[in-house]
Amino acid sequence: MINFKRADHFQIVVLPERLEEARIFYTDIIGLQRIERPKFNSKGYWFNIANIQLHLSTEEAMPRTSRHNAFEVTDVAAARLHLQSHHVEFLEEPVIPGRERFSFIDPFGNRIELLEML
Template identity: 80%
Template sequence: MINFKRADHIQICVPLERLEEARIFYTDVVGLQRIERPAFNSKGYWFQISDIQLHLSTEDALPRTSRHTAFEVTDIAEARRHLESYGVEFWEEPVLPDRTRFSFIDPFGNRMELLQFTE
């Protein structure tokens, strides 16, 4: 069983050539506050929206999209064991210092990230 705690972030993608246009839209038009993002996400911006984040990234024609939702869970290891028991496909995420995380792919090709903050 997976015990969801809260939504953590939503990632949206834009073409690389429109990245700055998207940054201006989300800061100047929508009014979001930019926040620091990890170095591995070199082609994008992160914004704070209330208690969740919006991750703006770029995407070329890839076999699989990087668009996804992310949810904080209470027990990441149990969530992974639960999904593994159903043979769910996983997508390993780059390591971040303050959380344990992974993504899984549903039967329809959608990606969902699960994470747990480390203390």
């Protein structure tokens, strides 16, 4: 058995030629704080999200799949309005009792779910 303590980090990928655009999206639109990354990780950025990290790196081919990262937020309606003001693509999620949620697709094809516990 594995006893998980907490989520440490999530990794998402973008095409190499869009790395700087991704950095701007995640800092200026999403509002994440950049943090130092190890030198061996030559292409990409790391960010803080509450008490976990988001690792942004590059890949050549990125098909859209159902894989995603999910983050609990304090006001999912406000998050939706903020992302709508930046013309971000949304996906509606099936209803789960006790949760208000939606997913969005970042400009690089990554699916991210935001949820609020009711």
